[in-house]
Amino acid sequence: MRGSSNSWGKRRKPDSAQTKVQQCHPGSGTGRLSIVGLGPGSLDLLAPAARKAIALARVVVGYRGYIGLVEPELLKGKEVFSTGMRGEVERCHKAIEKALQGLDTVIVSGGDPGIYGMAGLVLELIKRECLEERVEVEVIPGIPALVAAASLLGAPLMHDFSVVSLSDLLTPWDLILKRIKAALKADFVLVIYNPRSRKRRWQLEAVLREVEMIRGSSVPVGIVRNAARDGQEVRIQDVKDVDPGSVDMLTILIIGNSQTQVVANKMVTPRGYMEKYGDKIEMEVK
């Protein structure tokens, strides 16, 4: 994965450097920063590339909960910088600063760092500070939480799907609801991130009522908490039976489309093979 086609910031000048001189930090130092996806949490699902990047790094930066998913052995002898949940900007700063000091740095993210993870913020900050030529960034992908959740539910994402975060901290609720309605009306399977938190309590209920109105009360909803981590919980319920109070921010919901079925406690969204080829399928089972 590492290679010139995958490195960042070497190819052309930052597009707006001239207009933001006072914000910029020109200089001669350069650094390397890997934004690494840890996958859902189980070491069995950690890509070797992610493991290798952490092993080779001098500095490891991350949210406390994610640092806890890394084998302690891997962190030995490294500088580790972690903060709590709302410290995203601080963590990105720290990682960029360390990289600029010439220390190979990784910033770790749960799941995939490019899906509601740290990759975007790192790149935004690098742009703001005009550091494009000084920090080489690479993104090492991971298995996203939505994929881990889907695998535990069966095969709910076999057809077109939309992914929406209910967090209205950075996105207006109107836009979130607009996207949800559009996805439901176009019969996408719908994946919900950040469904509910201690402070954000009514949004999921509102979404479930939209689902009932547009798809009916018996559409299956897969609810996965702590996918592939300690405390994993998996259940499938009709939308009318989902208790929003049982859902927290460690949970992902996957809402079926009009075709999604529940078979022996698994959720499956057929792609249409049976309709097209069903009659021709002959199977010999001993």
Next chain:
Amino acid sequence: MRGSSNSWGKRRKPDSAQTKVQQCHPGSGTGRLSIVGLGPGSLDLLAPAARKAIALARVVVGYRGYIGLVEPELLKGKEVFSTGMRGEVERCHKAIEKALQGLDTVIVSGGDPGIYGMAGLVLELIKRECLEERVEVEVIPGIPALVAAASLLGAPLMHDFSVVSLSDLLTPWDLILKRIKAALKADFVLVIYNPRSRKRRWQLEAVLREVEMIRGSSVPVGIVRNAARDGQEVRIQDVKDVDPGSVDMLTILIIGNSQTQVVANKMVTPRGYMEKYGDKIEMEVK
């Protein structure tokens, strides 16, 4: 990942077994079938759980191109069954039959087996043949192609996104286009699978024109061919400059939303941190 909460078909009777007796194959044999995601192709991105499942299997089933991604060493001494592109149903049959013979079987899928992969078809067939009690299925997730592509482009999926396949083999074109329009109007980032094949030539062009109409001609489009495989190609272009003729079925397109930017040849869809916290961000760069 293996464990009772993740196994399939043991918990309750198939819901319609009684009405389809003549199709069913009751019997005493049982088998174990793992549907395994190989990730995008690079061994560096293959999850240890997937490797382990292949190593432990007696039979490995898969599309010829995907079997080629598995280390030859891993396949030694195993029965390998592969077919060409249109052999999905045949491969699933074979895998189920082998599992029923009591042979630990894996069926491999590129990327994640639950995203336009083999997991759904296996479960559909098992339901059709009423084998829910006889075949224990588990899905081992992999890094999907869309995630590998996004990581090479930068961070285009930092905000809500929709995923659509342009293959109209099993899905009517009207429904595909309806979903594309809905996603564009609700300002989702849009991921396109199966954009173009030798026989399917005009659909991508039609989609790009919709994008221009709804998002304007300068929205960035990331185009990744063979993500994390031999022959990898990555480029970012304004939608008006994309040449559909340069795109084939090994390509994934990621179409930015109204906020997506190109910074130093990377695509970033900001999540809004800068708008919310930008003024407060002070960074010391030496």
